[in-house]
Amino acid sequence: MDTALTLAWVRAVATSMDQHADQLTQLDAAIGDADHGHNMRRGFGMVVPALAGHRCATVGEVLVKTGSTLITSMGGAAGPLYGSAFRAAGKKLNTPDATPEAFLMSWYAALTAIRQLGGASPGDKTMVDAFAAGVNAFEEATWRGADLAAAAAKAAAAANAGARSTIPLHARKGRASYLGARSVGHQDPGATSTALIFRALADVAAM
Numbered sequence: 001m002d003t004a005l006t007l008a009w010v011r012a013v014a015t016s017m018d019q020h021a022d023q024l025t026q027l028d029a030a031i032g033d034a035d036h037g038h039n040m041r042r043g044f045g046m047v048v049p050a051l052a053g054h055r056c057a058t059v060g061e062v063l064v065k066t067g068s069t070l071i072t073s074m075g076g077a078a079g080p081l082y083g084s085a086f087r088a089a090g091k092k093l094n095t096p097d098a099t100p101e102a103f104l105m106s107w108y109a110a111l112t113a114i115r116q117l118g119g120a121s122p123g124d125k126t127m128v129d130a131f132a133a134g135v136n137a138f139e140e141a142t143w144r145g146a147d148l149a150a151a152a153a154k155a156a157a158a159a160n161a162g163a164r165s166t167i168p169l170h171a172r173k174g175r176a177s178y179l180g181a182r183s184v185g186h187q188d189p190g191a192t193s194t195a196l197i198f199r200a201l202a203d204v205a206a207m
């Protein structure tokens with residue numbers, strides 16, 4: 001994972017959030033306050049110009065700049081959660097070209113940051129359900145010797161399955177938890193945006 005590919009990934013996330021904003025907002029309309037797509041589009045929409053005006057020498061600098069921009073410009077619960085995740089990942093990657101193992105460790109750091117800040121565990125119907133599934137699949141593929149593209153493809157499929165797995169769950173964290181049992185039957189918006197972040201990585205890594 002080198003600096004140029006990292007930049008391409010973050011830009012691909014921004015494009016994906018723009019394309020899926022209405023879908024994410026509709027999911028949030030069912031169990032939240034109908035702003036998740038707007039928040040994600042706005043946050044990553046600020047990241048692209050921030051990166052364009054900033055020379056990044058390492059993978060970590062790209063990710064830290066991404067996270068810092070999300071923290072300062074993106075509202076909602078998801079802004080600080082994703083912002084902390086990208087920052088934590090970036091702090092592990094002080095290199096212009098990360099090995100698959102180093103990149104994996106950065107995914108773990110990101111997941112830990114989300115869990116520490118939000119206090120959610122897998123099964124609570126949050127972004128953690130997709131994030132943990134994606135990271136676990138990335139790990140399994142990496143230890144079996146998969147290259148970045150293959151590991152990212154496995155992770156994207158698993159993160160998407162993790163997002164789907166939130167449908168029957170009862171929300172225990174975030175705004176959806178206020179609905180109690182009425183959150184059952186709806187896919188979590190943050191888990192869905194997490195799956196899109198993994199999908200964007202798989203797409204740029206395959207090019």
Ligand code: ADP
Pocket residue numbers: 028032033035036039040075076077078079081114117118119120125126127128173174175188189190191
């Ligand atoms: P808000 O709920 O403040 O409007 P967003 O709509 O942007 O923020 O994001 C909502 C998403 O954030 C949820 O779908 C969920 O995945 C995630 N989320 C909310 N609270 C938590 C938490 N405590 N831990 C992990 N993820 C959370």
Ligand code: MG
Pocket residue numbers: 028032033034035036076175
């Ligand atoms: Mg919301």
Ligand code: MG
Pocket residue numbers: 033035076077
């Ligand atoms: Mg909100």
